[in-house]
Amino acid sequence: MRRPSRTPVLAAVAMLAASTVTVSLLAAPAEAGGRKTKVSATLSTTAANPGGIVTLSGWVKDKGKQKRRVVLEQKIASGWRTVDKGRSAKDGAYAFTVPTTWFYSTKLRTRVKPTRKHRGSTSRAHRLSVVPAYTPLGSPDSWETLGRSRDRWNPCRTLTYGINTSRATPDAGTVSTGIHNTMALVSQATGVRFRFKGETASNPLDRRWKRSDPDIIFGWTTDAETKLDLGPTTAARGGYDRTRRARDARGKAIWEALDGGVIYDLTDTATMNATEFQQLTLHEMGHVMGLGHVSAPDQYMTPGVELYSLPLVYQAGDLEGFSKLGLQAGCTRPVRFRGRTSLERVVPFATTLD
Template sequence: MRRLSRTPVLAAVAMLATSTLTVSLLAAPAEAGGRKTRVSAALSATATNPGGAVVMSGRIKDKGKQKRRVVLEQKIASGWRTVGKTSSAKDGSYAIAVPTTWFYSSKLRTRVKPTRKLRGKASRAHRLSVVPAYVPGGSPDSWDTLGQSLDRWNPCRTLTYGINTSRATPDPATVSTGIHNTIALVSQATGVRFKFVGETASNPLDKKWKRSDPDIIFGWTTDAETPLDLGPNTAARGGYDRTLRARDARGRLIWEAIDGGVIYDLTDTATMNATEFQQLTLHEVGHVMGLGHVAATDQYMTAGAELYYLPLQYQAGDLNGLSKVGLQAGCTKRVRYRGKVELRRVAPVATTLD
């Protein structure tokens, strides 16, 4: 992206904790023989903002007078997954805090684990929506994918990321803060968990990926030192590099990203302030997650310089696109295609801003 010399709109952004939701799928256990069990459940709210306190509570009714194991499950495209656990009181009452760290609108239910004498049972499902505390601008339809299919990372695994600050501009502290803030916003928008693994000596998108490297790498170079074409007015390129054949939650063949990152032109970012750098990073990490450019100038995935006038928050189209490549879309599963493992490389995206 080309460096913009105009003053951007300043906006504060809070550091957001990455989601700690458990991503393992939970198959419905077989019903044990024995006494019948009934489970009631109700949400304390049907909509909230991130971090809002929401509780699923209810009562277990059976012939026993013992504590029962209760799990809270959330529905995503690939099935029900466990997001909380507790034990009921002897009178059958229970309450479980519902995770609200990311944007979603999905069903939740509780399930009582079977015992040797008592049956298991799931409650009726209830829908909860976690929505932004701000009003996202633009149309939710203003988003697109990088390719012709919905290629993406597997949102059910934790993605690692590292930063190579050896040549970072404008300075290591500024870029680290901007990258961490961006990753937190992406996690909030997608439900994907990220883990920062620290400083790395590797460079992104250089086709020298090693097993010890983070999944996503941020690094700096110059146009003269890379074949990726960062000049004369392109400030960065972002995306994923290698992809493998996989199936999505609906069984469709897609390409699953296995490594990627953002490469910045150190000459262009040298004169950016903290806000401009994060605005650029919000756009580039959108590419890393699988989003392409859009014509709408009120979205971070715009191909124009207007992104430098946006607040440090993803907008309506950005958020909708990120949800399509996030946890609600369900887990992916790598497969052999036509009897072999297929590997494909994808060129990272660059945007020239006038």
């Protein structure tokens, strides 16, 4: 299905120049008059699998024996983000355990904050790659975006999700397990954090959004009860509903997703086993996160029945697409016009053949 046309909106972005000047003026004396500080950093390995133990350790060298505040930072497209904080020992030693919960290839460094007597300092950056423990199928080039402007969620905020199991098939336990497992795999592939908000009485993509609703909702209906067309070859639809104008880490205009989800055809899912239901959910969550269909049958974003023969993990093209839409791609920021955010409703056009 084609998406509705969008009318360009001119946006005026106000920069907090005064605050920036104030911070710079306050920080300048410590840097200019403080004693020199150096910080070293050594990464225990350059590649790891999810859950692997990786440390970044080193020394803070300055004139004086005191515990210094040290920050572990990771480079994403929108800049350096704080990952962890700590203090060095009196002899200057420090060590961080680096998070390896998601797939990424980025640089890490440590930064020592300035004090009244000592300057701040930043260590040399080291690259770490967290890669799958399995060999993904297919080509990394086998991925597409759902929208032309790479519409996506802001990966720097925690997204909530809820499940409406009132009509769930084949049963509430099977679908809840499949959805939770899928959300864990999506988080691992994107770096986006998800929080389960619990059972919800709302349905996804029904244009009856309430402020208390989770960001992402999973629900069930029949073709006769919805205008979203869950015909004989469509087991579910997934995508986002409301979006707003935003800019990505490089300043490019995009549409940021605000809410969305997956609506299942309860007649089709009634005959699925646990594995088939999760395979379907892995596909639809790809759409929810901004991925479109691909022709490669060895990827979860294939629109055909081939997805039901894939192992329960995302493949090479799926993972590459997620890396372009997830945390490694950087934070997004809304564009405001006269103090208001420009919103748009999006018709979910993602389909899956059963």
